[in-house]
Amino acid sequence: MFDPKGETRSHYAPLHSRIDTLGAAALADRQRTLERSFLLQGITFTVYGAETTTERIIPTDLFPRIIPAAEWARVEAGLIQRLRALNLFLADIYGPQKILSDGVIPRDLVLGAPSYRREMQHLFVPHGAFVNVCGSDLIRQPSGEFVVLEDNLRVPSGVSYMLANREASRRTFPEVFRESRVRAVERYPDLLLATLKSMAGDWRPLPQVVVLTPGVYNSAYYEHAYLARLMGVPLVEGRDLVVHDGIVYMRTTSGLRRVDVIYRRVDDDFIDPLAFRRDSSLGVAGLFNAYRAGSVVICNAPGTGVADDKAVYAYVPAIIRYYLAEDAILNNVETYLCREPAQLDHVLANLDKLVVKAVGASGGYGMLVGPHASAVERERFAAALRADPDNYIAQPTIQLSTAPCLVEGRMEPRHVDLRPFILSAEKVVVTPGALTRVALKRGSLVVNSSQGGGSKDTWVLAEDGGDPA
Amino acid sequence: MMLARVADSLYWAGRYVERAEHVSRLAEVMLNATLDRSDAARHVAAITRGALGDPGGSGDLLDLARAMSLDRDNPSSVLMSLARARENARQVRDQITSETWERLNILYLRAVSARASASFAADPLAFLGEIVSDLHLFKGAADSTMSHGEGWRFMVTGVFLERAQLIARLLRASFGGGLAGAPEEPLALVTVLRMACALEPYLRTYTADLNARFILEFLMFDEDFPRSIRYATDQIEQHLNHLARGRELGRQDPQRLAGRLKARLAFADIGEVEGSGAGQILAAVEAESKAIHEAMYEAFVAYPLETRLPAA
Incomplete structure (x- = not known):
């Protein structure tokens, strides 16, 4: 300001x-x-x-x-x-x-x-839009x-x-x-719907879009319901979907209805217990096969996480x-890759000035903010870095910009x-x-x-x- | 077209909302009617316990009212019904208008707040009265903001199916022993009407001539009063007919059961009830409501997949 x-x-x-x-x-x-x-x-x-x-x-x-x-x-x-x-x-x-x-x-x-999802190799994604x-x-x-x-x-x-x-x-x-x-942001839901529809528009004239949520216990459940409501499409859970003969259906009060596009708010690992994590109860058995067969589109495509690694x-x-x-x-x-020995040495020498992040983690977990960490925490992280350097990157402590906020009046x-x-x-x-x-x-x-x-x-x-x- | 799980949740939201309203009203009316220690008050306490399904219970009535309202261990307390109604509504948040959702969410937040038990203690009648009128607001918001399509019909069917059973149970507790042994104190009779939210409509129909026969007739057979059993069964049948339209639901289809229950109410009259006692037909209402509930679940929610695959 x-x-x-x-x-x-x-x-x-x-x-x-x-x-x-x-x-x-x-x-x-x-x-x-x-x-x-x-x-x-x-x-x-x-x-x-x-x-x-x-x-x-x-x-x-x-x-x-x-x-x-x-x-x-x-x-x-x-x-x-x-x-x-x-x-x-x-x-x-x-x-x-x-x-x-x-x-x-x-x-x-x-x-x-x-x-990285090997299962995605050579799979056709409409418009090349993985994300x-x-x-x-x-x-x-x-x-x-x-x-x-x-x-x-x-x-x-x-x-x-x-x-x-x-x-x-x-x-x-x-x-x-x-x-x-x-400038207005209110068009987001209809733009999202248009985006999702266009992923199946070429072969299904009126594609049935659904939002797939892990359920009411997910921390972002409100958002899933909100987007489904504003797009006017069903909010489904894994248990609402079944795959039969390579086609995905949802269970409605009047029988099974075909689903064409799934805006999934469930992580890759959990979307299909047959293809990915077997212990997942959030997903739909056979979904990935249906996707490979081209009878349904999953948005975002599985495996996009490799590009935001x-x-x-x-x-x-x-x-x-x-x-x-x-x-x-x-x-x-500026980012130091700990997999490179020279950069790892630099990171270890400057641990008190850097932010170290685990490559796979997100949401602020698995992270060391050097200047604010205690010596013990830094040592623990240094050991982890040496043990598995590929798993870490480091960045300078970023000075986030500030904005005025109302705090206690x-x-x-x-x-x-x-x-x-x-x-x-x-x-x-x-x-x-x-x-x-x-x-x-x-x-x-x-x-x-x-x-x-x-x-x-x-x-x-x-x-x-x-x-x- | 709607998801089977969603229809089920809306149906249950309707049932729990109706249950919360009924139990709040029972508790409020009971407290109001038992301020003194008259014979009528004892009678009212017995009716309340009967209507809650615990005819042999004893103990302090204020404690009973508190347990009915805020007890987390009592599955039919107002608080638990509100929590379940809200949980069901939250699972289908995209199907309910914001206006409707907010009414229910406000109620829930108030009932679970740390202040709830203090405000109950300070003025239990006001506390319960407010819940009842807020639930009326919820129903009004649902009625006037939601599209009266499939989802709404499932919710309303839940409301009326629950209501038919609750009123039947209340009448059984009040007059189940036959009209000969029915309470005669005007206070007890007024209380039964109040518990069914029926006092004013009754007076307009029968004037202030209070007797068990008329009350039973009104709450069982009146065609226009929304809390009479006949009205509730008419509604159930009507909504199920709409819901079943164009569907093959098999022999045990819910709308056939609903039609049978409706006919039973339509062709019975108070004379018949006077003869054999109301208990029998009231028990039948409860049993057949349960059968309708199960048939709905079979027909709309948990149907076997192989019967509903789209034609290849």
């Missing part, structure tokens, strides 16, 4: 003056109203504790974050470029594997990754430049919070919202150059990242908005909702609403 000199950045001016007029009491009041409305709507996620399980709302901050048109244009172009390249990469490694033969990426790094829904995590560097921290290509979540936050911020700051010419991540700029012959518009965060800076949502089938479309995740503990850098993070709305301004500068 503020520039380095402490002046209000111009695109924030209307919001800032409105906040001043409202005053602390009115703001706290609106914050309470907002939280209550989330709770009543059931916009909650489930926290699994040692003994109790509770439903909580993701703490939501009142103040929207504002991104001017010019900044967004660059982000949008960068995200489109990146997802195009990653889809080409997936089509290649599950096809001719040219990029591996050409030695751009070490073969064992891709084929040896736990998220239909992507939710990349971006951070803003001190220079103001957005860089990509992580590509989430498996089953990214959070889009329902983007939509709910928008609903809330429009109610909280209606005047500023009108004046600011904020934290080690493959380091090669994304090279991937973009290889397939598109372009330089990456959005840069990566006062405006205070908190660290934030940015998760825009990108849809891809025939075309790649970036929704002009995002989920801004907030690390609510002062000084904390962890924004994951499972670890005490919150969120806020993100306003992307239309062309002439941005910085005059």
